Amino acid sequence: MRTETVMADRIARWVSELRFDELPLEVVERTKLLILDQLGVQQLGVTLPNVQPVRRAVAAVPGPAESTTSGGGKTSAAQAAYLNGTLGHSAEYDDAHAAAWHTSSAVVPAALALAERDGVDGREVITAVAAGVQVMALVGAVTTSGMLAAGWHGAKILGVFGATAAAARILRLSPAELTQAFGIAGSDAAGTMEYDRSGGEVKRLHAGSAARAGVEAVQLARLGFTGPATILEGTRGVLRLFGQTGEPLGDLDHWHVTDTMFRFYPMVTTVHAPLDAVRRLRAAQAVDPAQIRRIRIGLVDFAVGHGASITRPHDAISAQFSLAFGVGLQFVTGGNAPADYFDPARWNDPALLAIADLVEPYAMPIPDGDPVFSAKVDLELRDGTTYSHYQAGFHGHPSRPASVSDVEEKFRANLADPQRARAILDRVRELDRLDDVRPLMSLLGAPDA
Numbered sequence: 001m002r003t004e005t006v007m008a009d010r011i012a013r014w015v016s017e018l019r020f021d022e023l024p025l026e027v028v029e030r031t032k033l034l035i036l037d038q039l040g041v042q043q044l045g046v047t048l049p050n051v052q053p054v055r056r057a058v059a060a061v062p063g064p065a066e067s068t069t070s071g072g073g074k075t076s077a078a079q080a081a082y083l084n085g086t087l088g089h090s091a092e093y094d095d096a097h098a099a100a101w102h103t104s105s106a107v108v109p110a111a112l113a114l115a116e117r118d119g120v121d122g123r124e125v126i127t128a129v130a131a132g133v134q135v136m137a138l139v140g141a142v143t144t145s146g147m148l149a150a151g152w153h154g155a156k157i158l159g160v161f162g163a164t165a166a167a168a169r170i171l172r173l174s175p176a177e178l179t180q181a182f183g184i185a186g187s188d189a190a191g192t193m194e195y196d197r198s199g200g201e202v203k204r205l206h207a208g209s210a211a212r213a214g215v216e217a218v219q220l221a222r223l224g225f226t227g228p229a230t231i232l233e234g235t236r237g238v239l240r241l242f243g244q245t246g247e248p249l250g251d252l253d254h255w256h257v258t259d260t261m262f263r264f265y266p267m268v269t270t271v272h273a274p275l276d277a278v279r280r281l282r283a284a285q286a287v288d289p290a291q292i293r294r295i296r297i298g299l300v301d302f303a304v305g306h307g308a309s310i311t312r313p314h315d316a317i318s319a320q321f322s323l324a325f326g327v328g329l330q331f332v333t334g335g336n337a338p339a340d341y342f343d344p345a346r347w348n349d350p351a352l353l354a355i356a357d358l359v360e361p362y363a364m365p366i367p368d369g370d371p372v373f374s375a376k377v378d379l380e381l382r383d384g385t386t387y388s389h390y391q392a393g394f395h396g397h398p399s400r401p402a403s404v405s406d407v408e409e410k411f412r413a414n415l416a417d418p419q420r421a422r423a424i425l426d427r428v429r430e431l432d433r434l435d436d437v438r439p440l441m442s443l444l445g446a447p448d449a
Helices: 007-017 025-046 049-060 077-088 104-118 122-150 154-171 175-188 203-222 238-243 269-284 301-305 316-320 323-333 338-342 350-356 404-414 418-429 438-442
Strands: 292-299 359-363 375-381 386-391
Touching (some): 007 122, 007 154, 025 104, 025 122, 025 418, 049 077, 049 203, 049 316, 077 104, 104 154, 104 203, 104 438, 122 154, 154 175, 154 203, 269 292, 269 375, 269 386, 292 301, 292 323, 301 359, 316 338, 323 359, 404 418, 418 438
Parallel strands (some): 292 359
Antiparallel strands (some): 292 375
């Protein structure tokens, strides 16, 4: 019998005792923006070809009409969380976090699915989402380096714990029940990053699977099912298996939700700084692509393999993990529109690939004090001229924060129907004053016009 407090106990107690009134205003407003961003990407996902098999699979096994799925229909809370999470991660456009990887696509669908089923108010949803992000970041802070080195996808591994924390808040699990739920969810912590080498749309499922695992874990724990209480620090626990560490978790004083990054390119986070740099150089210099000899791009070492190794995309995920493709898109189309990453004609566009072939990524040391997601771009022309730009961080990174209007504009762009976009936006703005989230969720149900 264990007699000492374990990590899951400590986190479970904090999550269970957290109250909305304890959240700083900055945390409340940031969390509302994350929810808005997630809902926008979910609605965009409904229109994308890569996740239609998932939508069909969920529709083929209808469950009780508990929770709304983006694009239409209701199913069980667990299945709704699964589909909405998958849709939210479908375009490589959801938020990012240096420690927690991708938070909202796992945490928000889990919280909203149960909140809709039970008629929970918006304050509880905000509290649940903030708690879920906090848990993901706490565990991720001591495991991310190990997961990157081994090739594990942190968003899936951490996501099951974040979704469990958020779902537990909605269902008001006791600390003891939440400890068991963490132990149960830990058995669903998995997922490799082989997709960043050879593609494969399965990455989209990682968020949805994590969201579903969290919902199921709390429901099972409430019914008396159990898991290992030492799921985090145990000899076969998550910290050692994935992080290769026995390091304790950090403190709970810092609100990690404030460190989330909004993505304004539908691409892996590691390539956002170089794309910002290319955009700046293109705006400052009238460069004729035909006169470019090469494009040298310096990145942090792990980004060379995680975002810059693919040069010939064959599906959407390989396009979104191809720095060369993203640079080519900018020169050929003038931007990085989400639809272009799902267009086979773009993957094989000779003009675009000719630019992509000029891109030469290399690992470079990032100056002390600068964000790890920084980059240096050198455009070398055939006449010997070189244009250079060093980009510390990127638009949407905490070092270059996105404004509220930036996030809202992105949200509107993700929905084809301006009236629906306005209605959802109004509901999320007043989420902390909503007595029931069902009116918000009802706006997600019908297909976007």
